[in-house]
Amino acid sequence: xTAFDMRGPAHDDPPHDGGDGPPQGGGDGPAGDGAEPLPEDxxxxxxxxxxxxxxxDVLDVLDAELVGLAxxxxxxxxxxxxxxxxxLRARFGLSTTPPNLHMCFTGSPGTGKTTVAMRxxxxxxxxxxxxxxxxxxxxxxxxxxxxxxxxxxxTKEVLKRAMGGVLFIDEAYYLYRAENERDxxxxxxxxxxxxxxxxxxxxxxxxxxxxxxxxxxxASNPGMSSRIAHHIDFxxxxxxxxxxxxxxxxxxxxxxxxxxxxxxxxxYLRRRREQPRFANARSVRNALxxxxxxxxxxxxxxxxxxxxxxxxxxxPEDFLSSRVFD
Amino acid sequence: xxxxxGTFSYLPDFTDEEITAQIAYVLGNGWxxxxxxxxxxxxxxxxWEMWGLPMFDLVDPAAVLYEINECRRAYPSHYIRLNAYDAxxxxxxxxxxxxxxxxxxxxxxxxxxxxxxxxxRYRLHPYxxxxxxxxxxx
Ligand SMILES: Nc1ncnc2c1ncn2[C@@H]1O[C@H](COP(=O)(O)OP(=O)(O)OP(=O)(O)O)[C@@H](O)[C@H]1O
Ligand SMILES: [Mg+2]
Numbered sequence: 214x215t216a217f218d219m220r221g222p223a224h225d226d227p228p229h230d231g232g233d234g235p236p237q238g239g240g241d242g243p244a245g246d247g248a249e250p251l252p253e254d255x256x257x258x259x260x261x262x263x264x265x266x267x268x269x270d271v272l273d274v275l276d277a278e279l280v281g282l283a284x285x286x287x288x289x290x291x292x293x294x295x296x297x298x299x300x301l302r303a304r305f306g307l308s309t310t311p312p313n314l315h316m317c318f319t320g321s322p323g324t325g326k327t328t329v330a331m332r333x334x335x336x337x338x339x340x341x342x343x344x345x346x347x348x349x350x351x352x353x354x355x356x357x358x359x360x361x362x363x364x365x366x367x368t369k370e371v372l373k374r375a376m377g378g379v380l381f382i383d384e385a386y387y388l389y390r391a392e393n394e395r396d397x398x399x400x401x402x403x404x405x406x407x408x409x410x411x412x413x414x415x416x417x418x419x420x421x422x423x424x425x426x427x428x429x430x431x432a433s434n435p436g437m438s439s440r441i442a443h444h445i446d447f448x449x450x451x452x453x454x455x456x457x458x459x460x461x462x463x464x465x466x467x468x469x470x471x472x473x474x475x476x477x478x479x480x481y482l483r484r485r486r487e488q489p490r491f492a493n494a495r496s497v498r499n500a501l502x503x504x505x506x507x508x509x510x511x512x513x514x515x516x517x518x519x520x521x522x523x524x525x526x527x528x529p530e531d532f533l534s535s536r537v538f539d
Numbered sequence: 540x541x542x543x544x545g546t547f548s549y550l551p552d553f554t555d556e557e558i559t560a561q562i563a564y565v566l567g568n569g570w571x572x573x574x575x576x577x578x579x580x581x582x583x584x585x586x587w588e589m590w591g592l593p594m595f596d597l598v599d600p601a602a603v604l605y606e607i608n609e610c611r612r613a614y615p616s617h618y619i620r621l622n623a624y625d626a627x628x629x630x631x632x633x634x635x636x637x638x639x640x641x642x643x644x645x646x647x648x649x650x651x652x653x654x655x656x657x658x659x660r661y662r663l664h665p666y667x668x669x670x671x672x673x674x675x676x677x
Contacts, residue, residue, distance in 0.1 A: 344599055344601070345598050345599055347598060366591070366592075370594075372602075373594065373597055373602035373603075373605065373606075374596050374597060374598070374602070376597070376598075376599040376601045376602040376605070377598055377599025377600075377601060377602075378598070378599070412601065412605065415599065415601040415602075415605075416601075
């Protein structure tokens, strides 16, 4: 009997992981479960493999849940296809170097970067690339310390928490302060670089932020740029897309726009875009939150009897009293 | 003489894959792990040096294995052990086992000391303690 057979406590109560992750050690690629490679002339059914991996569940959610973002969705599909094919290649005993999946998401606030990163983590987990598929979202403050010797353990702590999943670094360019060469951020970047290289199979790093600032961050940190395989841009939403996002949010929340409200809401979105601190889909969400407040106050102030119709319908005045229309 | 201690003391040393399986079990129970090292094999040496702080909030075994490997790199011929602490009901070490040991383990000598009234006291002396700390296993 080998030592492995006799493992103590792990016997009776298997860890919640259920052991569905890829094998450990050596990083010999996804799904190399130690089985005999398939014979030379074997074939596998792609449709069946695809169904068994359940990738389409995640991809469909991505499609249904997020309006627009065509380029982003295409890239994610490509990655899913690659990982699926890699799994099949491994079954035939073909060499598979696990692809580098560190990414950079650029775009204005509220364009869905965090949301996509969460879906990505789930997808990579389904495809066996990540063992757990959780998302750890951090900013500079979580990585960089306050005094000498504080940064390295802090950054490593975060990296370790993210292992098996995705580390999402929002506004990553704040890690680098060009004006202060002794800034502790530099130390954090160096540890990130090292881990992104050496622990490539244990975690995926996603950097997020504004495009122009990210570009200058990469210009001053070529090491970081070269470790990132996928640069994905999240464009601002068009007015139509914002309206569709609004509709979706309303449906989820159990509200609807009255017939005359549709145009008012569109006007609202067009005006809101011109104002400071416009944050795409997040501004839509906030606008709807405020409309709900006004809707509720309006109903209460009106008194009388209300039914389903009144409780769910937002009217033009729920938007028109916004500052945006001043 | 092969030192035995901890949860799996009479099993052959675990491979990294087996260690990873144990860590997965530990994390699944919500027990924080910590790594410790020493070059004093005396059985009464309970408090080994800590390799960093105990690790909280981890979800994946790779993170713990990473620290074990870092410790191995810094102390390639020390004893290293992994501890898991059950901070829940038991409030004690739930699991502890050696993940690295020196290639050569010279063992112990039994010293006898005669004291009053012909009484004899016995003392275990690890041979490696004849050398200064840091140069015991090379
Ligand atoms: N295409 C979309 N369809 C539907 N909802 C969306 C879409 N894009 C974003 N949202 C919603 O908008 C909100 C903000 O999105 P998210 O937090 O992902 O943006 P972000 O790009 O990470 O923003 P920031 O840069 O400010 O962190 C979320 O509630 C999300 O559900
Ligand atoms: Mg975000």
